[in-house]
Amino acid sequence: MVLIYVDQDDQEIKKASFEAISYGAALAKQLGTSAEALLLGNVKDNVAELGKYGASKVHQVNNAALNIFDASVNANLVATAAKSLGASVVVFAHNINGRAVAPAVAVKLNAGIVTGACALPTTDAGFVVTKTVFSGKAFASIQIDTPIKVISINQNSFGIVSGDGTASIQNLEMEVPASKLKVTSVEKIKGEVPLTEASLVVSGGRGLKGPEHWGVLLDLAKALGASTACSRPVSDADWRPHHEHVGQTGIQIAPNLYIAIGISGAIQHLAGVNRSKTIVVINKDAEAPFFKAADYGVIGDAFEVVPTLTAAILKSKAGA
Amino acid sequence: MKILVCISKTPDTTSKIAFTEGNTKFDENGVQWIINPYDEWYSLVKAIELKEKDPSVIIHLITVGGADTEPIIRKALALGGDEAIRVNNTSNDSMVVAQEIAAIAKEGAYDLILTGKETIDYNSASIGSMLCALLDTSFIPNAIALDMNGNIATIKREIDGGEETCETTLPIILSCQKGMAEQRIPNMRGIMAARTKPLKVVEATIKNANTTIKKFDTPPAKSGVKLVDAGNMDELVRLLKEEAKVI
Ligand SMILES: Cc1cc2nc3c(=O)[nH]c(=O)nc-3n(C[C@H](O)[C@H](O)[C@H](O)COP(=O)(O)OP(=O)(O)OC[C@H]3O[C@@H](n4cnc5c(N)ncnc54)[C@H](O)[C@@H]3O)c2cc1C
Numbered sequence: 369m370v371l372i373y374v375d376q377d378d379q380e381i382k383k384a385s386f387e388a389i390s391y392g393a394a395l396a397k398q399l400g401t402s403a404e405a406l407l408l409g410n411v412k413d414n415v416a417e418l419g420k421y422g423a424s425k426v427h428q429v430n431n432a433a434l435n436i437f438d439a440s441v442n443a444n445l446v447a448t449a450a451k452s453l454g455a456s457v458v459v460f461a462h463n464i465n466g467r468a469v470a471p472a473v474a475v476k477l478n479a480g481i482v483t484g485a486c487a488l489p490t491t492d493a494g495f496v497v498t499k500t501v502f503s504g505k506a507f508a509s510i511q512i513d514t515p516i517k518v519i520s521i522n523q524n525s526f527g528i529v530s531g532d533g534t535a536s537i538q539n540l541e542m543e544v545p546a547s548k549l550k551v552t553s554v555e556k557i558k559g560e561v562p563l564t565e566a567s568l569v570v571s572g573g574r575g576l577k578g579p580e581h582w583g584v585l586l587d588l589a590k591a592l593g594a595s596t597a598c599s600r601p602v603s604d605a606d607w608r609p610h611h612e613h614v615g616q617t618g619i620q621i622a623p624n625l626y627i628a629i630g631i632s633g634a635i636q637h638l639a640g641v642n643r644s645k646t647i648v649v650i651n652k653d654a655e656a657p658f659f660k661a662a663d664y665g666v667i668g669d670a671f672e673v674v675p676t677l678t679a680a681i682l683k684s685k686a687g688a
Numbered sequence: 689m690k691i692l693v694c695i696s697k698t699p700d701t702t703s704k705i706a707f708t709e710g711n712t713k714f715d716e717n718g719v720q721w722i723i724n725p726y727d728e729w730y731s732l733v734k735a736i737e738l739k740e741k742d743p744s745v746i747i748h749l750i751t752v753g754g755a756d757t758e759p760i761i762r763k764a765l766a767l768g769g770d771e772a773i774r775v776n777n778t779s780n781d782s783m784v785v786a787q788e789i790a791a792i793a794k795e796g797a798y799d800l801i802l803t804g805k806e807t808i809d810y811n812s813a814s815i816g817s818m819l820c821a822l823l824d825t826s827f828i829p830n831a832i833a834l835d836m837n838g839n840i841a842t843i844k845r846e847i848d849g850g851e852e853t854c855e856t857t858l859p860i861i862l863s864c865q866k867g868m869a870e871q872r873i874p875n876m877r878g879i880m881a882a883r884t885k886p887l888k889v890v891e892a893t894i895k896n897a898n899t900t901i902k903k904f905d906t907p908p909a910k911s912g913v914k915l916v917d918a919g920n921m922d923e924l925v926r927l928l929k930e931e932a933k934v935i
């Protein structure tokens with residue numbers, strides 16, 4: 369059986385979990401076994417709907433204490449459940465929480481693990497999983513040599529596959545160890561899709577000259593319904609908040625569309641965005657290295673190009 | 689308070705990524721090695737800041753790697769830290785590395801273990817979580833701030849789309865990222881002092897890995913950029929809609 373860890377935040381199932389279930393279901397089909405999900409805590413969502421992504425059952429530990437995330441507690445429960453349910457593969461989303469739990473589960477199950485997988489394993493000769501390495505500059509095919517396997521899947525690399533199944537819900541009675549962590553506050557960035565989950569991203573660099581000039585970029589993001597990101601010097605200078613910093617030492621993202629405005633395209637920046645499906649670069653310097661990594665390019669002054677692009681998008685949306 | 693800082697060596701961010709031996713090994717030819725940026729900029733500097741506030745703090749650095757990691761660990765010692773331990777194991781299987789670190793950590797009874805968010809070469813983001821299971825100690829991932837007040841630690845961590853603050857008692861394991869501390873440059877005094885700081889070498893004890901790297905590949909090159917005239921943004925919108933189908 370393939371067991372998929374469902375990540376929730378504030379009693380809402382994360383989008384990354386839908387992708388993890390889609391991946392787990394495809395893997396289960398390939399292995400000729402079932403795909404079952406494991407949910408810790410209670411959520412506002414309709415849990416049976418996880419069947420849409422291919423889970424036949426959802427095992428739920430219905431304990432409100434689990435609505436607060438503790439990596440150690442989660443790992444204990446997932447490993448115990450995986451053992452008692454007889455899971456042969458445990459699948460996680462490679463998001464913040466998934467990353468914190470999957471390796472600990474691998475230790476507890478004495479399982480080989482591949483984190484940041486970007487495709488289904490090949491299972492004809494050994495169990496081989498491909499993952500991105502060197503911050504997206506290469507792939508490694510890694511064979512897992514243990515009977516039980518743990519995989520975490522890179523966000524936006526497999527996609528959400530949804531059909532019309534419903535899952536049966538099984539209550540899982542488990543003793544929940546007490547958490548040593550006391551959460552004292554949570555601050556959410558309001559009204560914006562988290563960068564890691566965004567399918568459209570508009571990003572700005574030093575070329576925008578200062579925080580007072582971000583309006584053109586924000587207008588474009590608003591017109592598109594996109595999330596916003598920035599290069600490292602921009603967040604270092606506090607022009608934009610740290611959580612917007614993408615790149616090798618920031619967040620790595622893989623949206624459908626990444627629009628880079630006034631960003632030169634340094635190798636460390638590209639490492640965080642090179643898995644984007646489509647890259648648009650707007651830069652006044654035709655020699656900017658980013659053009660080599662782009663699908664579409666506009667050579668021009670951002671302060672002229674971006675407002676016209678925003679207008680064109682609004683026009684196209686109004687016309688459609 | 690005793691702190692253990694996990695230091696790994698990675699190729700410089702501008703290194704050419706190529707492979708040898710039938711694409712089964714990373715080509716180290718001409719590669720410059722650096723301290724993994726997360727370890728250097730955030731974990732290590734945070735530990736140094738804690739010691740600056742409270743001189744009774746003891747900082748040990750640990751690296752799991754061959755003799756070729758010694759320049760990296762000396763460079764880390766030049767920034768700070770009292771002594772270093774190198775476990776002579778060249779495996780790059782995370783589970784092997786974590787088990788080696790856990791053995792040292794158990795012996796040293798550390799109050800705080802700091803790792804980076806991930807290494808920038810294999811991007812496993814695994815060691816902290818594995819240590820959590822091996823040592824049965826709380827693990828807080830993606831930490832962006834840490835304040836100590838006696839035995840109570842207040843930690844801020846990144847969550848999807850926000851930040852969460854929690855309190856707990858030591859011991860804890862954190863994986864550190866941007867926000868935790870400000871990058872520092874080693875000074876001459878630090879570099880001199882690092883030469884005489886103790887660097888203990890411990891023999892490897894873990895042999896069996898659970899995974900094997902079969903091969904590496906590099907992604908296919910982009911087919912080339914399609915330039916759109918700056919005066920014709922309607923065309924860019926059309927391409928994004930009809931050709932790329934992303935909006
Ligand atoms: C170890 C290490 C890790 C790093 N990690 C990261 C990382 O994670 N993320 C990251 O982003 N960087 C990272 N960097 C920094 C990186 O090397 C670059 O310095 C940085 O990405 C440059 O940011 P930028 O493109 O905004 O600025 P610049 O390189 O200064 O580029 C500005 C661009 O704007 C263009 N421009 C100027 N005016 C206009 C205008 N009016 N209209 C349109 N275009 C204009 C210019 O032609 C230029 O191309 C790292 C560096 C190191 C050494």
Ligand SMILES: Nc1ncnc2c1ncn2[C@@H]1O[C@H](COP(=O)(O)O)[C@@H](O)[C@H]1O
Binds near residue numbers: 727752753782803
């Ligand atoms: N060989 C190693 N020796 C010591 N620490 C390591 C080693 N590899 C990884 N780490 C630590 O674990 C963190 C996460 O690495 P990884 O799980 O390999 O992505 C790094 O930032 C280091 O702090």
